[in-house]
Amino acid sequence: MPLTISISIILIFIAVLAAVGFVLGRARALSVAKGTESSLHSLPKQHGWHVALSTAVPAFILIALWSIGSGIASNIYTNSIIDPTAPELQLPASVTDGLPEAEIEVRLAAQRDLFVASIKGLKAAIDGYIANGNATLADIERWRVDFAPLEARLREDGQIIAASVSQKMLDAALRLRSFDAAVALTGRIAAIVLSIAGFLAGLKLITRDFRARISVERWLIAFLIFASTIAVMTTVGILSAITFPTLAFFKEYGFFNFLFGMEWAPAGDVAGRPEGADGSYISALGFMPLIWGTLYIAFVALLVAVPLGLSAAIYLSEFAPSHARALVKPALEILAGIPTIVYGIFALVTVGPFLQAVVGTTIMPNTVSVVTAGVVMGMMLVPFVSSLSDDVINAVPQAMRDGSLGLGATPAETVTKVILPAALPGIVGAIVLAASRAIGETMIVVLAAGALSSVTGLEANPFGAVVTVTTRIVAVLLGEGSGFDSIDVLAVFALAFTLFFVTLGLNLLAQRIVAKYREQYD
Amino acid sequence: METKVNNMQIDTRIVGDDAIKIAARDVQVYYGDTHAIKDVNVDILDKTVTAFIGPSGCGKSTFLRCLNRMNDTISIARIEGDIRIDGEDIYDRRVDPVQLRAKVGMVFQKPNPFPKSIYENVAYGPRIHGLARSKADLDVIVEQSLRRAALWDEVKDRLDAPGTGLSGGQQQRAVHRARGLQPATLEILLMDEPCSALDPIATAQVEELIDELRSNFSVVIVTHSMQQAARVSQKTAFFHLGHLVEFDETSKIFTNPEDPRTESYITGRIG
Numbered sequence: 001m002p003l004t005i006s007i008s009i010i011l012i013f014i015a016v017l018a019a020v021g022f023v024l025g026r027a028r029a030l031s032v033a034k035g036t037e038s039s040l041h042s043l044p045k046q047h048g049w050h051v052a053l054s055t056a057v058p059a060f061i062l063i064a065l066w067s068i069g070s071g072i073a074s075n076i077y078t079n080s081i082i083d084p085t086a087p088e089l090q091l092p093a094s095v096t097d098g099l100p101e102a103e104i105e106v107r108l109a110a111q112r113d114l115f116v117a118s119i120k121g122l123k124a125a126i127d128g129y130i131a132n133g134n135a136t137l138a139d140i141e142r143w144r145v146d147f148a149p150l151e152a153r154l155r156e157d158g159q160i161i162a163a164s165v166s167q168k169m170l171d172a173a174l175r176l177r178s179f180d181a182a183v184a185l186t187g188r189i190a191a192i193v194l195s196i197a198g199f200l201a202g203l204k205l206i207t208r209d210f211r212a213r214i215s216v217e218r219w220l221i222a223f224l225i226f227a228s229t230i231a232v233m234t235t236v237g238i239l240s241a242i243t244f245p246t247l248a249f250f251k252e253y254g255f256f257n258f259l260f261g262m263e264w265a266p267a268g269d270v271a272g273r274p275e276g277a278d279g280s281y282i283s284a285l286g287f288m289p290l291i292w293g294t295l296y297i298a299f300v301a302l303l304v305a306v307p308l309g310l311s312a313a314i315y316l317s318e319f320a321p322s323h324a325r326a327l328v329k330p331a332l333e334i335l336a337g338i339p340t341i342v343y344g345i346f347a348l349v350t351v352g353p354f355l356q357a358v359v360g361t362t363i364m365p366n367t368v369s370v371v372t373a374g375v376v377m378g379m380m381l382v383p384f385v386s387s388l389s390d391d392v393i394n395a396v397p398q399a400m401r402d403g404s405l406g407l408g409a410t411p412a413e414t415v416t417k418v419i420l421p422a423a424l425p426g427i428v429g430a431i432v433l434a435a436s437r438a439i440g441e442t443m444i445v446v447l448a449a450g451a452l453s454s455v456t457g458l459e460a461n462p463f464g465a466v467v468t469v470t471t472r473i474v475a476v477l478l479g480e481g482s483g484f485d486s487i488d489v490l491a492v493f494a495l496a497f498t499l500f501f502v503t504l505g506l507n508l509l510a511q512r513i514v515a516k517y518r519e520q521y522d
Numbered sequence: 523m524e525t526k527v528n529n530m531q532i533d534t535r536i537v538g539d540d541a542i543k544i545a546a547r548d549v550q551v552y553y554g555d556t557h558a559i560k561d562v563n564v565d566i567l568d569k570t571v572t573a574f575i576g577p578s579g580c581g582k583s584t585f586l587r588c589l590n591r592m593n594d595t596i597s598i599a600r601i602e603g604d605i606r607i608d609g610e611d612i613y614d615r616r617v618d619p620v621q622l623r624a625k626v627g628m629v630f631q632k633p634n635p636f637p638k639s640i641y642e643n644v645a646y647g648p649r650i651h652g653l654a655r656s657k658a659d660l661d662v663i664v665e666q667s668l669r670r671a672a673l674w675d676e677v678k679d680r681l682d683a684p685g686t687g688l689s690g691g692q693q694q695r696a697v698h699r700a701r702g703l704q705p706a707t708l709e710i711l712l713m714d715e716p717c718s719a720l721d722p723i724a725t726a727q728v729e730e731l732i733d734e735l736r737s738n739f740s741v742v743i744v745t746h747s748m749q750q751a752a753r754v755s756q757k758t759a760f761f762h763l764g765h766l767v768e769f770d771e772t773s774k775i776f777t778n779p780e781d782p783r784t785e786s787y788i789t790g791r792i793g
Contacts, residue, residue, distance in 0.1 A: 322597055399632050402592060407647045408624030408707070417646070422637040 005188045010063070014195045018056040021199050025051030028206045042213035050212040051202035053219050059195035066187035070180065077179050078116050078172065086168050089115060115169075122173040123180070125159035132157060144174060239500070246497040249490035253285055258494055261286020264467060265454035266476055266488040284454075285491040287498065292458040293466030297374045297449055298438035300462065304378025305438075306431055309385025316386070317393040318415055336383035344447035347376035352448060355463070364463035366450065371462050373448040377441055381434045388433065392426025392514075393419060429514035436506035440499065442470040451475070469499050543568040543710060543740040544589060549603035551584055551593065558584050560764040562603075566710075566757075571732060571741045573751035573772065576761035577787065582744045585761070586712050589742065590626035591619045607710070624651060624707045631715040635685030635693050640677050643685040644668060651707065672727070711735060713743040717750065729754050748788055752776050760784045 026048035033040050040047075082089070089111055096104050129135060134157055143150035151165045206212070250258065263284040312332065316325055352367030355375075396419050404414040420427070450465025453475065459466045476492045544566040551559035559581045566572050574582035584593070591612060593599040605612050612622055635643050644664045645654075654660035664681075668674040673692060677683075685693070713732070717725040732754045735741050745751050751758055751772065758775040760768045760783075768775060768784045779785045 399630055400636060401595065402628070402630055404636070404646070405595065405620075405623060406590065406592060406628030406630065406712075407650070408620060408627065409646075409650045410620045413650050417650075418636050424637075 005185065007063075007188065010188050010191055013192065014056050014059050017195055017199055018052040021051035021055040021202060022048040024203060025049075025206060028203060029212075032206055032208055039208055041209050041211050042216075046212040046216050047206050047210070049216045050205070050210075051199065053216060054198040054202035055195050056198075057219065058198050059191045062194055063187065063191050066190070070183045070187060073183055074120075074176060074180050075116070078119055078176055079112075081172055081175055082112075082115060082119070083168060086115070086166075118165075119169055119172045119176060122165060122169055123176045125154050126173060126177065128159050129154055129157050140174065144171065242493050242497045242500065245490050245493035249487065249494045252487060252490065258285060258491070259287050262288050262458075263454070263456040264289050264472065265456075266491065283488055283491070285487070285494075287495070289455045289458060290467055290469045290472055290495065291498075293370070293449065294439055294445075294468040294470070296370050296459075296462070296466060297377060297445060297468060298435055300370055300374025301377035301381055301438045302431065302435055304375055305381035305385050305434055308378070309382045309430075309434075310389050310427065312382065312386040313389035313393055314415055314420075317390050318411065318419065332383040332386055335379070336387070338380070340380060340441065340443040341447075343376050343380050344444045347372050347444055347448035351376055359463055363461065366465050368448050368450045368465050369463045370449065370459070370466055373445050374462075376448060377438055377444050380441075380444065381438060384437065385430055385434050388430035389423070389427050392423045392430065395426070396422045425513050425516055429510040432506050432510035432513065436503045436510070439506070440470065440503050442474065446471050446474055469495050541568040542566070543607065544742075545604075545606045545609075546585075546588075547604040547606075549585070549588060549601065549605060551581070551588060551602075552600040553584075553596070554598045558764055559588070562766045564759060564766055564769055566740060566742060568709075568740045569736060569738070570757055571736050571743060571755040572757040572759065573755035574742065574744045574759050574761060575746075575748060575751050575787070576767075578746075580761040581764045582759075582761045583714055585766075586628075586714055586742060586744050589710070589712055590623045590628055592623075592628060594619055626710040626712060627708050628712040628714065629716055631718050635688065638685055639682045640685050640688065641681040708739065710740045710742070713741065715744055715746060718746065725750070748776070760787060762787070 026044045029040060029042075029044040029047035030037070033044070037044065042050075089108070091104065091107060091111065099107075126140060130137065130140070134153070140150070150170070261284065263286045265284040312328070316328060320328065348367065352369070352372040355369070355372055356364045356367050400418055400422060401414055404418045405411070409417070445468045449468055449471060451471070452465060452467050455467050473492050473495050476488050542565045544564075546562055546564045546566075549559055549562040550557065562581075562585060574586060576582050587593045588601055588605060589607075589612075593601060601613065607622075607626065610617070612626075636646060638646070641664055644667055645660050648654050648660060648663050654663055665674060665678075668677060676692065677688070680687075716732075717728050720728065729750065732741055732743065743751075743754065755772045758770065758772040759766055760775065760779075760781070762783050768779060768781045770780075775784060776788060779788065
């Protein structure tokens with residue numbers, strides 16, 4: 001039974017050692033000071049913090065880096081132990097015949113990646129099997145000789161393993177297991193050693209002149225920088241995660257076919273409609289109907305949100321007595337706090353049927369439509385527009401109001417002729433931000449815009465159902481029949497990618513407008 | 523200095539008629555819990571320049587803003603007492619503050635041009651008061667007021683450029699002249715530190731303008747410059763800590779004040 005130390009025990013050990021370090025560090029600083037605390041460069045508390053940080057931080061960093069490094073190491077190890085002559089790594093002659101050399105290389109590499117992934121999957125399955133308490137390691141060792149019963153038992157336990165498992169794969173998986181365990185153990189022991197070393201070094205450093213405060217503050221700044229970097233790195237990570245599948249999709253389907261295609265009909269949603277030469281269905285993945293639906297709904301939403309929101313903002317900032325303000329502002333904030341799914345339900349069960357009753361079923365065959373989703377989304381955006389506009393209107397200098405009123409202008413003249421023109425750039429910025437939210441909004445349109453699985457052309461009737469970019473992403477990813485490697489799913493990445501750039505562009509535009517506006521009065 | 527003050531005395535006599543334009547009685551102003559103006563009584567004469575002087579925070583601007591109800595825009599301000607213009611209580615329920623401000627105009631410390639073209643800035647007052655029946659009328663009014671502000675030659679080629687593009691002095695001249703002179707209804711002009719942001723040359727131009735305005739209007743000016751008060755005004759009111767300490771002929775205030783606090787202020791001991 002090889003030695004294993006659970007990671008949570010390590011973390012607890014380091015945390016406790018750090019806490020002890022704090023207490024000891026402070027006590028040691030006090031004893032070094034010999035009763036005259038003012039003779040120390042830093043406060044005893046800061047010496048304590050320094051010991052605690054030098055105990056915990058390097059050890060935690062080591063653990064984090066080790067976990068990244070051990071993943072890479074186990075990949076390299078797996079690649080090194082697999083037998084290049086294994087049958088799983090060969091391509092049959094019927095496939096390689098007539099293929100160019102480069103293509104064979106690519107296919108072999110893919111074959112190899114698949115094999116490595118299967119081994120790792122098998123290893124994870126064995127880990128899970130043991131973790132479920134079904135077997136000890138000794139049992140597993142016994143099955144090394146004959147893997148067939150193990151394979152059956154793993155499947156029975158609900159572990160996910162590759163379709164075909166061979167003796168070689170099992171061997172490799174078991175070797176990988178012991179390698180990973182050894183790497184993890186080394187890392188954990190190193191972390192303990194490092195924390196103890198940090199603890200002792202921290203205590204030893206304490207003298208009257210030691211600048212613990214400066215050191216502690218540097219750690220603090222480093223942490224703050226780290227925290228803000230995370231946000232930036234997340235954006236970069238998301239972008240790169242969607243960029244590569246998107247490029248793969250463009251390569252396969254054609255960039256212009258996607259961007260200007262007028263039909264959206266993914267295979268997963270229209271199974272059983274063979275169309276291709278070999279009898280299989282070919283997905284039609286045109287972007288146009290989706291962006292049309294999206295922009296149409298966003299347009300209706302802005303048509304509702306901008307007049308209402310702007311009027312509310314003008315009333316609140318220019319005319320409302322304080323008690324009305326005290327009532328209306330929180331009400332708008334409540335509106336802003338309603339989850340969008342609730343708006344969606346409202347649209348589906350209340351607004352849709354109401355609209356249908358008003359305009360009749362000939363024009364509006366379904367309760368879901370552009371107007372249903374647009375009106376409700378507009379209501380959702382009212383507080384958004386009003387609070388941003390309220391801010392910019394309040395930023396118009398009071399002197400400008402006084403100047404206008406002092407000339408004998410009425411409050412209404414002052415608003416329309418002076419305040420709105422002055423606040424216009426900021427208001428435009430608010431509208432652009434609202435548009436960007438409307439385009440990215442999902443829950444309302446999923447429920448209220450229509451759930452057509454395939455659509456051709458652009459729907460002009462505002463009371464007709466449409467599809468939007470976001471609803472199609474949801475439908476394809478949650479829909480049945482599409483594997484994660486199908487072109488439909490790749491198309492979803494392209495949709496997400498395009499949506500990302502549309503809203504990013506709008507946000508940048510809004511920021512520029514608002515920044516320009518700020519310059520004017522600062 | 524002495525001759526100047528003498529001139530002022532002569533001016534006062536020429537203006538002569540002692541018609542009371544604004545009469546304030548027992549005026550109190552509260553900003554929330556702060557008692558900003560206490561028991562102010564003052565009579566402001568027609569066709570006269572009256573200066574309000576006093577240290578910062580003494581209440582002179584606050585009181586000025588009471589005279590055309592600009593304090594209405596501040597929700598926490600509360601005004602008590604009686605202010606009559608031409609015998610009419612301006613805080614009466616039936617008085618329309620917009621109409622009042624057409625009669626009692628106000629210009630401010632900062633010229634604050636509106637976010638419009640130079641032309642539209644000058645035309646703003648005439649437009650809202652419906653003084654021009656046609657575009658041609660308006661063109662004439664704009665040209666006239668810019669000419670009288672000695673700005674026409676400087677800006678005639680860029681009337682469509684933004685008003686914010688004018689220099690501070692140009693803005694101030696344009697604003698004072700154009701806004702101050704336009705409305706036919708205007709009778710009283712309140713000026714809140716009109717020269718505090720100007721260089722000496724622009725200040726001289728504005729002072730000349732104030733002197734000219736006196737022939738048609740009653741002018742009340744708040745200023746931090748005692749020299750300016752002495753130069754342009756016939757009557758001076760000294761405010762201190764919310765009280766109107768002394769109100770008299772400008773020459774008397776600056777040569778022989780009755781209250782020791784006034785004397786301390788004008789000689790630079792307080793303030």
